[in-house]
Amino acid sequence: MSETYLQQLGQRAKEASFALANLTAADKRELLQAIADSLQSASNDILAANAKDVTAAKAAGLDAAMIDRLLLDNKRLAAVIADIGNVIALADPIGREFDSRLLDNGIRLCRRTVPLGVIGVIYEARPNVTVDIAVLALKTGNAVILRGGKETVNSNLALAQAIRAGIAKFGLPADAVQLIDDPDRALVTGLLKLDQYVDMIVPRGGSKLQRLCAEQATIPVILGGIGICHLYLDKAADLSRSTSVIVNAKVQRPTVCNALDTLLVHEAIAEHYLPQLAATLSAEGVSLVGCETTRQLLPAYDVRSASDATYRTEWLSLTLGIKVVADLDEAIAHIRQYSSGHSEAILTNDITTATRFMNEVNSAAVYLNASTRFTDGGQFGLGAEVAVSTQKLHARGPMGLEALTTYKWLAVGDYTSRS
Amino acid sequence: MSETYLQQLGQRAKEASFALANLTAADKRELLQAIADSLQSASNDILAANAKDVTAAKAAGLDAAMIDRLLLDNKRLAAVIADIGNVIALADPIGREFDSRLLDNGIRLCRRTVPLGVIGVIYEARPNVTVDIAVLALKTGNAVILRGGKETVNSNLALAQAIRAGIAKFGLPADAVQLIDDPDRALVTGLLKLDQYVDMIVPRGGSKLQRLCAEQATIPVILGGIGICHLYLDKAADLSRSTSVIVNAKVQRPTVCNALDTLLVHEAIAEHYLPQLAATLSAEGVSLVGCETTRQLLPAYDVRSASDATYRTEWLSLTLGIKVVADLDEAIAHIRQYSSGHSEAILTNDITTATRFMNEVNSAAVYLNASTRFTDGGQFGLGAEVAVSTQKLHARGPMGLEALTTYKWLAVGDYTSRS
Numbered sequence: 001m002s003e004t005y006l007q008q009l010g011q012r013a014k015e016a017s018f019a020l021a022n023l024t025a026a027d028k029r030e031l032l033q034a035i036a037d038s039l040q041s042a043s044n045d046i047l048a049a050n051a052k053d054v055t056a057a058k059a060a061g062l063d064a065a066m067i068d069r070l071l072l073d074n075k076r077l078a079a080v081i082a083d084i085g086n087v088i089a090l091a092d093p094i095g096r097e098f099d100s101r102l103l104d105n106g107i108r109l110c111r112r113t114v115p116l117g118v119i120g121v122i123y124e125a126r127p128n129v130t131v132d133i134a135v136l137a138l139k140t141g142n143a144v145i146l147r148g149g150k151e152t153v154n155s156n157l158a159l160a161q162a163i164r165a166g167i168a169k170f171g172l173p174a175d176a177v178q179l180i181d182d183p184d185r186a187l188v189t190g191l192l193k194l195d196q197y198v199d200m201i202v203p204r205g206g207s208k209l210q211r212l213c214a215e216q217a218t219i220p221v222i223l224g225g226i227g228i229c230h231l232y233l234d235k236a237a238d239l240s241r242s243t244s245v246i247v248n249a250k251v252q253r254p255t256v257c258n259a260l261d262t263l264l265v266h267e268a269i270a271e272h273y274l275p276q277l278a279a280t281l282s283a284e285g286v287s288l289v290g291c292e293t294t295r296q297l298l299p300a301y302d303v304r305s306a307s308d309a310t311y312r313t314e315w316l317s318l319t320l321g322i323k324v325v326a327d328l329d330e331a332i333a334h335i336r337q338y339s340s341g342h343s344e345a346i347l348t349n350d351i352t353t354a355t356r357f358m359n360e361v362n363s364a365a366v367y368l369n370a371s372t373r374f375t376d377g378g379q380f381g382l383g384a385e386v387a388v389s390t391q392k393l394h395a396r397g398p399m400g401l402e403a404l405t406t407y408k409w410l411a412v413g414d415y416t417s418r419s
Numbered sequence: 420m421s422e423t424y425l426q427q428l429g430q431r432a433k434e435a436s437f438a439l440a441n442l443t444a445a446d447k448r449e450l451l452q453a454i455a456d457s458l459q460s461a462s463n464d465i466l467a468a469n470a471k472d473v474t475a476a477k478a479a480g481l482d483a484a485m486i487d488r489l490l491l492d493n494k495r496l497a498a499v500i501a502d503i504g505n506v507i508a509l510a511d512p513i514g515r516e517f518d519s520r521l522l523d524n525g526i527r528l529c530r531r532t533v534p535l536g537v538i539g540v541i542y543e544a545r546p547n548v549t550v551d552i553a554v555l556a557l558k559t560g561n562a563v564i565l566r567g568g569k570e571t572v573n574s575n576l577a578l579a580q581a582i583r584a585g586i587a588k589f590g591l592p593a594d595a596v597q598l599i600d601d602p603d604r605a606l607v608t609g610l611l612k613l614d615q616y617v618d619m620i621v622p623r624g625g626s627k628l629q630r631l632c633a634e635q636a637t638i639p640v641i642l643g644g645i646g647i648c649h650l651y652l653d654k655a656a657d658l659s660r661s662t663s664v665i666v667n668a669k670v671q672r673p674t675v676c677n678a679l680d681t682l683l684v685h686e687a688i689a690e691h692y693l694p695q696l697a698a699t700l701s702a703e704g705v706s707l708v709g710c711e712t713t714r715q716l717l718p719a720y721d722v723r724s725a726s727d728a729t730y731r732t733e734w735l736s737l738t739l740g741i742k743v744v745a746d747l748d749e750a751i752a753h754i755r756q757y758s759s760g761h762s763e764a765i766l767t768n769d770i771t772t773a774t775r776f777m778n779e780v781n782s783a784a785v786y787l788n789a790s791t792r793f794t795d796g797g798q799f800g801l802g803a804e805v806a807v808s809t810q811k812l813h814a815r816g817p818m819g820l821e822a823l824t825t826y827k828w829l830a831v832g833d834y835t836s837r838s
Contacts, residue, residue: 413789
């Protein structure tokens with residue numbers, strides 16, 4: 001039964017994608033406005049549905065942070081709807097022709113950006129993702145199949161219903177946006193194998209979800225969002241300006257993927273600098289896990305002993321790994337071994353050291369004298385963020401609208417044959 | 420044991436990829452020249468190894484076409500080596516910086532093209548692929564793991580040995596190119612799951628290999644090379660010029676992926692045109708499989724009856740499917756249902772019909788008034804062809820050097836924190 005359900009879901013999405021593929025930029029702006037209006041009209045229903053989710057979450061004993069993540073109130077819902085206006089204002093990446101050339105046989109060839117077709121997105125907790133992803137998909141002419149977390153199923157249903165009503169009012173198939181609301185996990189693995197209809201899967205969630213998608217999907221998957229981020233403090237860094245950057249990378253928002261996980265410190269400055277850094281971090285509530293040298297240099301700070309597993313941990317909390325390294329080579333080797341390919345930074349005033357780090361560290365984002373916290377579609381000026389990719393094909397780092405497009409080759413001849 | 424072998428293979432490839440990543444364009448030209456020289460020196464050994472494969476193939480009763488595919492002689496080997504010169508002459512896509520921007524916080528941000536890292540390529544029969552792929556991978560700074568067909572294992576070993584000797588002579592790790600020569604199929608599935616080390620898998624082979632990769636790989640796979648190609652002959656086509664294009668698409672090289680599989684004919688011209696087309700195709704040795712209307716219009720040509728399975732067949736031979744359609748809508752609907760997303764063409768002089776076809780048919784290559792046979796890296800002016808992708812992420816259609824690259828984001832601040 002679930003197979004039939006998924007087949008129909010896929011067929012309807014593919015069918016809807018044909019209707020979306022050739023909309024003009026103006027059409028899509030109007031479509032998104034219709035969705036914003038529909039969400040506005042349905043605000044009371046959406047908030048009521050969200051209240052049900054909140055009640056259920058409390059009854060299930062979810063912690064306060066989790067409940068806050070899934071909560072919608074008037075102000076948050078208004079912000080979600082207002083964000084649609086920002087997406088409406090973005091440039092439309094579809095329909096651009098590039099790499100145009102005249103071949104020797106007279107054929108005129110070019111590439112044209114087109115939608116991917118059907119995108120599947122699997123996500124957790126926050127209900128605003130339902131709106132964000134639907135809007136970004138439609139802006140780029142794609143149909144989308146959404147699978148949210150079970151904690152927000154009522155909110156997601158109400159949001160999807162309003163989005164679909166807006167699409168229908170505009171005169172397009174409502175199935176351009178479909179939500180899988182059945183909590184059966186077999187539907188997730190089934191979705192991952194729907195390669196006849198779905199062109200790309202974006203998992204937005206933790207490492208277990210990413211791994212499930214990598215292992216089960218027969219559809220291309222954009223892995224991402226797991227950041228084991230490093231900052232290498234070189235001996236030639238301006239130490240008087242370094243502490244604020246390290247604190248920013250670790251403390252400003254410790255629960256996100258671009259927060260700092262491991263600090264690598266050049267041994268020549270460790271003895272002098274680590275005690276003053278530890279004092280500042282400690283005042284910010286950061287607890288430390290360090291190598292033996294770090295522990296010896298910081299006897300007052302109860303530094304736990306770091307293991308191989310420590311360095312493979314994305315903390316997502318106010319914990320920081322620290323390792324004293326002999327030189328740049330050891331720092332780069334450590335990053336190559338333990339990084340998830342998300343974001344790495346170096347602090348140094350030495351141009352040779354800086355250049356080698358930027359060249360030899362190969363992560364999605366590499367920073368010189370800046371916090372890792374900037375790896376974000378908004379911060380990078382992309383106007384939107386679908387996800388942060390940590391794999392190397394198609395899109396790397398923060399994914400803007402461009403990542404939801406592909407191209408086709410168009411060739412115009414004059415009854416031309418190949419000789 | 421095979422797991423340890425694969426882990427070591429992956430580790431060595433990854434290690435070599437670090438040495439390759441920051442070579443200059445001049446370095447890589449010299450590296451490829453060293454490989455060409457090494458292959459030249461080893462010519463006798465390579466031809467002797469190939470003779471063993473040919474003898475074994477004859478003993479195993481392989482057909483003449485297959486034996487011809489795996490045969491190397493002096494002339495063919497010289498051509499393979501000469502092709503390295505063409506790759507040396509191509510522009511190097513690595514190290515280009517683009518999308519540079521100055522953010523409001525003073526960070527200067529850009530993207531830089533970098534190698535993917537380690538590429539795994541699984542291929543069949545023709546030994547020249549061993550050289551082609553190794554050279555294209557190295558040109559773009561990638562390490563490569565090769566897995567050829569068992570019919571050419573001696574040839575591939577001799578070629579890989581010469582390539583590795585050339586790399587070592589240039590002063591880089593020979594493990595930049597590694598060949599899996601053990602015929603154990605578990606090594607293929609193992610390679611597909613080596614995601615810790617391998618960044619991309621390119622299967623160059625038939626639909627069974629493609630499917631295996633889609634289902635088993637935990638590494639991103641570039642599917643491709645399966646072409647169920649359509650040509651729609653519109654009622655407004657110049658019929659006097661159409662026959663040569665149709666014949667070219669079907670007959671010029673029927674065994675390749677961009678050859679024509681199904682001809683769709685507008686019903687208004689079918690009665691007049693199909694008999695004359697059938698006469699020409701028949702003279703070229705083409706046998707026909709058609710819809711009921713086609714069969715009625717061509718009683719003299721022994722047209723077999725087409726089924727759903729017919730239209731899902733990539734013929735790779737002198738067989739052509741023919742279907743008479745009511746209009747453009749039916750042609751587009753047929754293509755959407757049966758195409759593998761490779762190449763489709765329309766012949767028409769009507770600009771409205773042509774525009775709709777180009778907009779609404781979404782395959783890797785869409786042709787107006789030209790043969791489908793042009794879908795090829797060389798024909799498209801890419802200078803090289805890694806494979807022809809029929810999926811939508813990363814690369815679509817003929818893949819040139821660009822498809823072996825990714826980018827990283829580089830950000831330079833002044834001890835900049837996120838506010």
